[in-house]
Every structure is written in C-alpha cells, then in structure tokens.
Amino acid sequence: MRIETRQEVALWRVLLAPPLAVLAALVLGAGLIIWAGEPVLASYFALLKGSLGSSFALNETLTRSTPLIFTGLAAAVAFRAKFYNIGAEGQLYCGALAATFFGTGLISLPPVLMVPFLMLVGAMSGGAILIVPVLLKTHMKVDEVVTTLLLNFVILLLAGYLLEGPWKDPMSLGWPQAAPIIDEGIWPPLLAKGRLHLGFIFALVAALLAWALMRFTVWGYEIRAVGLNASAAGFAGIGVNATVIRTALISGGLAGLAGVSEVAGLKGYLTLDLSPGFGYAGIAVAMLAQLHPLGVILSAFFISAVYVGADAMSRSTDIPTYIADVLVGLSVLTILVSVMLTRYRIRWS
C-alpha cells in the first residue's frame, strides 16, 4: 500500500468528504450497536427521530447546536492561524462567570443595552483568559495546546469554588448554582414552545461575521497568511505575533459567548454542569467543518443532532448515551481520513 499526492484537489471531493465521513462513522458505530444487541437500523432510526423527527426534537437539536456553533467558530478561527486553542471549555465558563458577575444585579440596564453588555463582558473575559497562553506562545514559544488545556481545569475549579462559596444562591436549596440573571439580561425564546432562544440567531450571525472576517478583511487575510507561511507573512510586514494574539482574542471571545448564551439564553443561571464538554466538542465541530465558518453551522447541527438523538435512542433501547461520544469521535477520525483522501490517493500494489 502506498500513499500518493494528488496533483490537484478536486472541489467535488472536498464537498463530498464530510457527508461520506459521517456515513462511514455511522457504519463503524453500527458495530457497537450490534454489540449492545440492538437492531442497527431501528436504533439509528430512533436516533434520527429523536433529533429531527418532531418539532420538539428539532427545537432541542437547534438549541444544543447554539453553543457548539460558538465553540466551533472559536476553534475554526484559531486553527486557521495555527493557534491550537484547546481551551474553549474554560473560556466558555469564563464568559458564563462574567455574565453572572455583571448580570445578577450588579448592573441593571434596559434589555437593549443589557443583552449586548453581557455579551461584551462575556466575550472579553473569554478572550482575556487566553492572554497569558498566547503571550507565552509568542514570546517564549510555550506550546499553547498544553497551556490552554490545563487552564480549563483551573477555571472549572474556580467556578466550583465560587458556586459552592461566595456566589452560591441562598435560594438554591443547597445546589451549587448562582443567582439568576436579572430579567433585563435574559435572552428571549424564539418560539412559543421549546427552549430555542435568541442565542441561536446570535450564533448564526457570529458564523456569518466570522466567515466575512476570514474572507473579506485584512485581518482574515493576515490570519490565513500567518497560518500558511509565517515567515513569508512576516517578511511582507504582517505582524505575526500581533496576528496570533488577535486571533486568540477573537477565538476566546467566541468561546466566551457560548457561555453567555447558555447562562442568559438557556438556563438563566450558572451551574457547574452548564457545559457537558461543548468546548471540546467545538474542536470536533471545527474539524468536521474543515475550519470553514459557515460549515461550522452544519457540523454543529450534525453533532448536536447526534447528542440529542442519542439521548432519545438510549431511552428506547439498551444503548447508553455514550454512543453519541463514540459517534462524534468516529466522525472526527473519518473526516480526518477523508480530508487526507482529498489530497492523497491510496494505491494498492
């Protein structure tokens, strides 16, 4: 077996890669379903029905996709500059903490100001937490994968301390949760029924803006150039460090918005189980989207559907919800393989 470079990367291969990868992941996942002793097609049908089969299910899938779009964008933008931000989970909690700090009574503004204000402080704190890792990278070549990853645990522990201690809501009957966001800061629901909220629209707008930023602006140009060839970018006068720092702030800001969205849009208050790993799943979202901001919308929807559908499937079958993690993990692997296959071909000899 040999691997050869393709002379040109055909567009149809690039477009076909993600759906085929998803299909391959489902086929591989079928092995586990068989192992669990359940019928494959019926189980997948339950998954499909549970994620898209009713307006309630669809509503739930879109709701879940909201934070995934934000964290997926965070990874997609950063990875373009080859800044490997693995800390979206922590940055998400930073955004949520900031929204809680300012939004539970400290400041009160009319809703048209309060909502953007909470987004602003959430994004800023998500970005701020990345300042140390990015400066360590640009100035001392410290690997950002390690620093951003480890910061996740620091922030989660901090959130735990705050929610068990000073920020604990006395009305919470002993649960570690913060006081609710004041009404002015709450993001309204989009539909009369279901949990879907304004955050979904914000997420779509964020994806559109991120796409426009990468594609049409000087910043996007610089981010791409630095990611593709930092020394040529530097020679042309693009501040490589400045670009990486800027990218990190944008990335952290997007992840922070995911936290604000969950607190002010979905739950109404901060808890320690605010995110079941949206930050990490965002990396999968970005990979599946091949780092394309608009593709992030689709892949976030897909991954959300897998999680929501797996919940439903586990209720009607004997398959545990962990199947969702497996399917997402498999999708990331298969997308990596299929992206490779768009650029290389395998020859058997």
Next chain:
Amino acid sequence: MTEKSVSVMPLLSFRGITKRFGPLVANDAISLDLNQGEVLALLGENGAGKTTLMNILFGHYVAEEGEILVDGAPLPPGSTDAAIQAGIGMVHQHFTLAENLTVLENITLGTEPLFAWRRDIKAARTKIADMAAEYGLHADPDKLVGALSVGERQRVEILKALYRDARILILDEPTAVLTPQESDSLFETLKKLTAKGLAVIFISHKLNEILNHTNRVVVLRRGAVAGTVTTSEADRAGLARMMVGEEVNRPKVTSMMPGNAVLRLTHVDCQSDSEAQSLKDVSLEIRAHEIIGLAGVAGNGQRTLANLLSGLTTADAGDVEILGAPGVADPTELVRRGVGRIPEDRHATGVVGEMPLWENLISEDRRGAEIARAGFVIDKRRALERSKRLIEEFDIRCEGPEAETRLLSGGNMQKLILARVLSRGPEFILANQPVRGLDEGAIAYVQSRLLQARADGAGVLLISEDLDELFALSDRIAVMYHGRMTPPQDTAGLTVGDVGLLMSGHEAESAHAH
C-alpha cells in the same frame, strides 16, 4: 543524432511522454535516451517542463501518454518504489531531508524494515564512509541535517541516492544554491560517478556549467524537445536560440550620474546566530541611480545585512539610515517609505504558496488605500484588476490571478515578486540573489528591470554569488567576508581575480592599489 545511437541499448529512454495540467501541456510527446556513463544536460526555460518530466520518471506524476524504459524494460508508472528499484536516484530542486534527523538516519531512512529487532548501523556506516571517500562526498554522519550548509545537504541527498544503489542520478538544478567552489566539487564527484558507469541527468540554467561538464544537451521548449546536441559541438548562442527561439543578451550597466544617498550605514554592528554572519563595523552608502554589487561566499553576513535592510531586525550599534530615516524592524514602514525587497528564498519568505497569485501580489500593501476599503475590507475586484495588469506587464506565465502560487515555475514566481516590488516604484531596492534558478531569458528580464529601476532613480543593493552578474550590473562592488565589508570600488577598476581574493578573506593587493 550522433555516434553510437544504435550500438548500445540506452540505459534509460523516454518514449513519447505527454503530461497535461488542465489546459497546460507541461510535457509534449518527449522522447529521449540516456546512455551509460554520460552526463545529459536538460536545458529549458522556466516552466519548460524539466521538473515535471523528472517527476514522472521518479513516479511522482503519471504521464497521460508514453512510457519509460530502463534497460529496455518498461518502468511501472506512478511508483517511486519501482523507480528506486530500477536504480533511479533523484535530488530534488527543493531538498527533501528531515532536518531533525542525523545524516546517517536521513540516508538510511526508508531502506530498512519498519520493524526490526536491531538495525545494522555499523554496516550502513561503513557503506556510507566508503561512498563518501570514493566520490568525495564528505558529510559527518552523526551531524543533524538541520545544522548543515546547503552544499552539505546536497551531498547528503546524493549519498542517499547512491546508498540505494542508484545507477541513474537526477540532479534538478543542483548548482542553483551552491557557491562556485561547491559547484566545482560537485562536478568532481560527477566525473567520478560517470567513470563508474553511472548516468546523470543534470538540470541547470547555467550555460557555462552545461558546456563544461556535460556530454550531451537536450533542450526543452514549452514542453517539447526542441533539439539534442553533443556538448562539444554546442555553443552558448546556439543553445540559447534553441531554448527561446532567439538569442538572449544580458543587459549591461551604463554610466550615470548618481543622485542623493538612499542608504547610509555607518559603523554598523548586528548580531546573528553565528559569528561569521554577524555584521562588524559595516559602512556603506548607496545613492540614487546606482547599483552596488555585494559579492561574497554565502554565510558571510549577507543574510544579516539583508534582514537589516528588509526591516526584520535592527542594528546593535552604529547608524542605519534608509531613505532619510532610521532603520526599523518593521517591513511595512520600510515598504511605505519606498524600499523594495526581493528576498533570497522565494518559496520560504517570498510568497505564501497556498494562496492565489492575487493575494500574494497585495501582501505588502494589503492595508493600503488602493486595496483596503476603509483600511479593513479587501477590495478583491481592484486587487484582481491590478493582478491582471501586473501579470501582463511582467509576463508571468500562469492560468490567471486565481491560480495557486506554489504551482508557478521558479522564474514565474520570481517575476511575481518582482511585480509586487517594482510596481510600487521603490527608491531603494534590496535584491538578494534575484536571478537564482532563473533561465537566460528571465535573467535578462529581471536584470533589465533592475537597470530600469536604477534609471528611474532607485539605488540598488544587489547581493549575488555570481561574479559575472555583479560585474555586468554594478557601478561599484563591495565584498563581504566574515561579517565585514570592504569599501565599494568602481567596477571598472576591478578584476574577477581581485574580487575572488577578497571573497576568500585575502587582502587583495591590486584591489588595495586603487
């Protein structure tokens, strides 16, 4: 054809090889033979299809038509393994060594089974040492490749091919990056190899090398064989005519009244990674309408000087004045001031290969008023218009402004950089090895553009290892050795011998006399 074309079976023959990239015919029904013990030169303009043909031979590409025979047996297409098995060794235009491995590891890489209890390092070591001694290919087997000079890396590449028992050695522009001394030692090696019966395909744009060190020349033009000549019967003008269809004459500088100073270095010191590359007490003045040639063996401080004048670093001591203001570590500021910079390594620092042409053409003024609306949104329509204009003006052969830059041939990539730099009408130009790897026509073109810029009032610092080029283009020539620079002297009063002595660190007496 000549002599013994029927008597012996050729070692290697191409039969009607055709290769297309979309609409472009890179190789057009190419047929040629390679005999045992000969050095065959492959000559042709940038983009003529030389590298493509070699890539087909080595199994990187698959030809649409034609076949390749080794010892009369067809070579399976598209298989590098089969090519190596058949005794073909390739030294690519861009080296393919792993920098973080040692010389020994690089040479043996891939020749050993993936899983083995123990590796027979001793045998490999002996074999390499024997080859190195026999062919004059000296390289310390335990050194990391990352720490080697370009010339040493090339020797490792050749050793790597020989280690796999190559009988046919392909060298794709091996001398483009070598100093003249290193080139000479390469030719010594080739002589020893062919004496042993190896056959060599030698690609170069340097006609002198081809005339002095090869047996036969095959000329490619726009993908097709334009002719084959025995080297002893060839001459420069004839080869150039065959290659481009007309005679190419390199331009020559004509005297001109210099204007005001555009660059002034006064007692400049600048640290670099190595002692020899660090600038020591360098003083230099360049005026408008003037080309200063900077000679020197690579690694004697030229790179540090180039970084200084490109805005990548600043001096540790002394004064740097570029176009009336102090030097800064800010390329954008220098470009704004009117400095044009042609970098030494176009692939690594000149362009972002994965970006299209038009994006590379705006890299220096992406924030300028013409390209960036409100300083932030890139006006693609204008950028494309400008790109089309420059592609036309500088005759960049490509599919269009949207084509990926890395697919350009060397000469066209250099024209792209030239277009980016010269279209801004710079008043001071740093041209670092501007014609490295270019064909005769492109060299003449680049040189005439530099002379044109000089006539328009630019001052130029031309860094080159090619003394012919320096003598043809420079008003004055300075020499760098171990980070020190001799004061520039009028080209008219210098001989190649004088400069050669200065380059090797000797205080040439005749040079002092002036």
